[in-house]
Amino acid sequence: MGETKINIGPVHPSTHGVLRLVVTLDGDTIRKVEPHIGFLHRGVEKLVETRMYMQSPSYMEKIDYVAPLSYDELYVATVEAALGITVKDRAQYVRLIQLELQRIASHLLWLGTAINDIGQLFSVFMWCFKDRDIVLSLLEEATGGRMFYVNQRLGGLNRDMAPGFDKHAYKALDYLEKRIGEYQEYLESNPIFMERMKKIGIMSKEEAISLGVTGPTLRGSGVEFDVRENYPYYVYEKLHFNTQFENGGDCFARYRVRINEMKESIRLIREALHIIPEGDAIGMPIRLIGPQPKEKEVMVRRELPRGEGMMYMVTEGQRPYRLSIRAPSFINTAILQHLPKGHRLQDLFPILASVDTVMADVDR
């Protein structure tokens, strides 16, 4: 039988955005996958060069619309590093809480879409979406925004957590913990789900490291690396953070890492809420002319929900001379060339889902 080339995407129910995969099939076996990206390129890095430092955070949030707060924080942290500003004590805790809430929201959306990709007709998707809404409500209470927050300011935040936030948060976290446990129980007791995820798209430890993948995708291959633990920032050191990793290397391991990360995030938020100090968390107001940068070049790394995000910034007066973004989705997407080889066409979709790409993040 001859080889067939099929074109999956850029408009396809399972590519979640504008990813185009040219798949070469031999019968039903995948011989080659070529990802084509760039449909959503906006030139964010160039745009930042034309703006003052604190004009860009709202733009940064649009890089990854599933986890906007993480990018917002990453950018502001880069500017803080360049300007030599230290973050207020309470603000560090609040930022951590918000980042972890954002991680839960992002992973919940991932869970829903991933189950949808393996053919479950939107049920888990809708349930996850509803639970994500609870997290978004918490974030709304804390920051004032639901989708995009723009709450980070130099040295602190625009808005401290509202009074009574911790009470709501504890309640919501209890509920979320129960729900996530239920999803895990429901999915892992389902033989069809296990068959679709287990032993599919196996990526060895060496392969994962050499391909440069990060985040849950890396930790699913048994690599115990998490920026939060290896290069801790804010108060992750003070909290008892454990890197979640699985040794399977398959889609199931990547799913498991994300589930466990959500549980770990819930635990972290509880711990942070427990020991959060009183005080001031409000950062500097946005002024047209801010402080002069102290550093010429800075690089900041953060553990984003999708992997390790880095920003490299060269400063020049009141605006960045150059900003380079290492987007985790972009590098993780590269494994789509390797993992599906030899699998059936059907297995491409769990693999695609388990990588968790956001095309806006890939193309920037």
Place this chain on the structure above:
Amino acid sequence: MIFQNIITGIETTLGFTTVSPIVNYAIAALVFGALIMVLITIFDYIFGWIERKLVARIHLRHGPTRTGKYGLLQNAADFIKLFAKENIIPARANRVLFLASLPIVAAIFAFIVEILPYGAGLYGVDLTLGVLVAFVLISFIPILIFIAGWASGNKFSSISAQRSVLLLISYEIPLFVVIASVGILANSFDFLQIVNAQSSWWFIVLMPLGFVLFFIALIAELERPPFDLREADSELIAGWLTDVGAPLYAISLFIDYTRVFLGSLLVTLLFLGGWDGPVLPPYVWLGIKVLVVAVFVVVLRATTPRMRLDRILRLGWVWLVPLAILNLLWAFVLATGII
């Protein structure tokens, strides 16, 4: 037989006798056909609404609410919209096959539901091999779907067409073996006889294994999740329906609902005692049973992920075929009357 009743009914109301029995027969067949089609359309309509509402509830949504009371008119609005749209035929498609295959599939389904009985006195024809006729016609469907998928000239559709054949070879055999055991137990392949044979014990009680096997194979045959590999929306976009235009898609929706009706009716007739039941009139019982089975099919759709292709083959050959043969032996034992 209901034909005769219809003929006498026409003769008494119109007050004349037609020229020959053949004309009588033709008129009766047309009237009966129209009657059943109305019945099917009503079922399809209600079932379509129930499916939307039920799946929406499982999703924690509301489903259609705006069109009519409780969104009851939503399906009508959708059908009008779909038929008002342009029917686009892809340049690469084989025009004749592409246009003809879906209506033919719909016609086959419509034909099968015409030959099924709906009550002790409500049936069109009483075929001695009615069960076999129905299932042979059903097993034509995957072949027609193969043709439809191939004719559309789309790669996703042709992959879907190949999957259709795969389902055919995995599930046809267990299905027919289970039907054979039903035939042995009832000592007939006539639907009426089978329903009558269940007057004391429903076959689901006598052959629980057979019921499970039959249900699984039928779900696969009817292309419902978790076996919806032909239409796998998150993989093949819409499978063999990827390139069909709106009017043809409306027909495919009709097919989709009709085959759920057909499947539920077959399960009811062969295993759940047909219209047998206390107190309530028989047709009400039939309606209740069909709806319960149909709702179960919908719940299955809303809760299971799609199966893997190789797993389906393995399930078919390693589990269903041996178990179906075991069930056949059990039917032999029951039929001899030892137990």
